[in-house]
Amino acid sequence: MEKIAENRCFGGRQLRYQHRSAVLDCDMTFSVYLPPQAAQGKVPVLYWLSGLTCTDENFVTKAGAQRYAAEHGIAVVAPDTSPRGGDVPDDPQGAWDFGLGAGFYVNATEDPWAKHYHMYDYVVSELPSLVADACPVDASRTAISGHSMGGHGAFTIALKNPGRFRSVSAFSPICSPLACPWGEKALGNYLGDDRDAWAAHDSCALMRTAEEKLPALVDQGDADNFLQEQLKPQLLAQAASSAGYPLELRMQPGYDHSYFFIASFIGDHIAFHAAHL
Template identity: 50%
Template structure:
């Protein structure tokens, strides 16, 4: 039997035959109110449980960004899939300096659990997206338990790959757009090491997709990754490292490179249909 529904509805909008819900709830992992957006297709509104794809946005984004900008809803509706979009970080943690830079703190949770004060109390997006949020939406919405896919863009692509590789049995499908493939090796990740992890580089072992692959953590499905070759952050994203790590680990990877495409959601929109098809084939 379902327990008390912890979600508070902020807005509801009809969309593509289903509904988009903007919600908030008190997160046990974050110790703060958290916001999440959910798309429920027509089948779910009729009372049938459907699989869900969890979608993770990138730096500076919110729980609304991916659903509004990616055009994923139209294709999710065609396949009868739900979409679950968490925020990118805690809000209102009152950590000194959390609003000073776009790549650390507010909007930049990196889907990791901080281990060092003052960040450790609330910056626990790793556990939130891996465990707390999936369990809650599957209990309180018409979403199939344990029938999940995950995808993301940029920082969210990194998170999607890390979540799926770290617990392959819990996620049937995975894909990413322009992921930060090896965060421990670039300046974005160095800031995380110093702040969230207290300088301990070894903490990246459970969150860095390349390190996970190098440790033998693989996914039974194919990783679908799209990368624009005119991406202004290409040197930080390092798709070649992901390709090398996947090959060495025996991980099936489809890495598609696209001339002329940048890092924006115009790039994501261009190939989102392929990603929804990829997830539908593994979830339905």
């Protein structure tokens, strides 16, 4: 790995790394915020998964999370949202909701995506190993969060890996890829036509059969223009209710899908995770 950026921030360090990914077969970047407490020893870690069109930098520069991470002594890791590079295929029509910047945190099985698009394995296996080697983090105290496509990623990864995380949260998550156009396009292309394979990456389907019940927090703006067609938080609430899953879903009046929304409540989410880390 190569450290390509470092900035002092709230007494800690905002770092950016570049490395060759064996899982994705391309060069990748990720960002890490280390709070001031990391100078004295290992700290708990929160993984943040961003949404469609984002890189590792959107959350780092827009959410204002460092202030709260410093207060609570939590490291924050933000990976990119897809493989990158000239050899990595993109949406044939150049659309923003698939391909580059839209890895959906799954392992693609269909050509031409299967060579590079293994974001699930990257986030679950390769990235934590790299972070543990480079940074003073305590892998036994880990939480996960995300926004939109990244909220889908956070919940599905947490639900599929019992024992790995202590808490999960999301802003404006894609709650059921099986039931929205974004999900149908992405999972249909990455995983093929078998909808049973899609269900393994659907938060609602996974929540209904979850054996581990993590503390879970979701914030959703009621002025989000993607709310009804793409996000459908009511489906996640129904799944949680039927499974007895401890989900707190907060509908926030007047808020949209933007980072202005995330910045308004990221302090709550980091405090929520800190209580369980």
